[in-house]
Amino acid sequence: MRRLVITIAAVLVCLVGGFEPRAESAASNDVAVLGVVLQHWSKCGERSYYVVSAQTVSIDDSTIKAILGTVEARNLLERSIVPSELPTMPPCEGIRVVPEQEIIAALKSTGPPLDPPEPGWEGFYARYPGAKGVLRVSLPGYTPDATQAVVILSVACGSLCGHGHLLHLKSSNGKWKIVRRETLWVS
Numbered sequence: 774m775r776r777l778v779i780t781i782a783a784v785l786v787c788l789v790g791g792f793e794p795r796a797e798s799a800a801s802n803d804v805a806v807l808g809v810v811l812q813h814w815s816k817c818g819e820r821s822y823y824v825v826s827a828q829t830v831s832i833d834d835s836t837i838k839a840i841l842g843t844v845e846a847r848n849l850l851e852r853s854i855v856p857s858e859l860p861t862m863p864p865c866e867g868i869r870v871v872p873e874q875e876i877i878a879a880l881k882s883t884g885p886p887l888d889p890p891e892p893g894w895e896g897f898y899a900r901y902p903g904a905k906g907v908l909r910v911s912l913p914g915y916t917p918d919a920t921q922a923v924v925i926l927s928v929a930c931g932s933l934c935g936h937g938h939l940l941h942l943k944s945s946n947g948k949w950k951i952v953r954r955e956t957l958w959v960s
Contacts, residue, residue, distance in 0.1 A: 799915070802949075803860045806913040806922050806942055809949045814908060814926065815867030822866065823908040823928075824901050828856045828873040830909045830925055845923045849914025853925070857912060868908070869901070876907055891931045906930030913942070920944045925957075935960040 815823050832853045862870060876897070884899025891898075898904065911925035920943065927937040941953040 799919075800860065802915065802919055802922070802944075803913055804862065806924060806949050807860065807910060808863055809942065809951065810910060810924050810926060810940055811862060811868050811908070812865055813951055814928075815865060821903050821905050823868050823906060824876060824897075824904050825859070825862075825868045825870045826873045826876055826907065826909045827859050827870050828909075829853065829859055830911045830927060831856050832911065832925065845914040845916050845921055847914070848916075849911060849923050849925070852912045852914060859910070869904075891934075894931050906934070922949070929960075933960055 811825060815825075830853065832850055856873075859870060862868070879897040879900040880893055882896030882900065884895035884897075887895055887898060897907075907929045909927045909929075913922040913924050915922050922942045922944075924940045924942065925937065926940055927935065929935040936959045937957040939955040939957055940951050941955075942949050943952045944950075
């Protein structure tokens with residue numbers, strides 16, 4: 774399935790033709806865009822926090838169907854065929870950036886029973902007391918003028934607790950703002 778998704782994404786990039794914003798502007802925009810997304814979602818300053826994967830997400834089949842058609846979505850597909858490292862983000866009390874392997878190990882470990890029971894999550898919540906769950910984000914996809922962006926965000930908080938979104942952002946006077954959110958999935 775993963776190979777099919779990568780193949781579809783690669784074909785779409787080839788058919789549509791891609792662009793890549795200048796590396797230095799993309800890197801600074803990535804930090805600004807992802808900073809807005811993570812701060813919005815985590816509500817910096819709250820006592821509880823999200824564990825954020827230090828690895829960006831790759832795009833899956835359901836996501837491809839949901840985002841086809843815009844220039845920024847094509848750029849998102851280009852940049853998200855394979856996971857990469859999350860850029861260094863400004864500090865925020867509402868997030869804790871952790872290597873993906875550490876998150877996976879915590880989910881595989883055991884911990885005290887939860888009430889209500891959450892099979893597979895006991896070890897995670899024992900390792901990260903006070904955490905609300907796991908956030909994973911994609912690298913942003915941009916319009917050629919880098920004034921609009923899209924980001925995939927997924928939240929997992931239990932065996933039947935999670936949701937994924939396509940976030941649309943716009944830059945105005947050098948400030949990024951989330952202007953629309955599309956729900957891609959709910960568990």
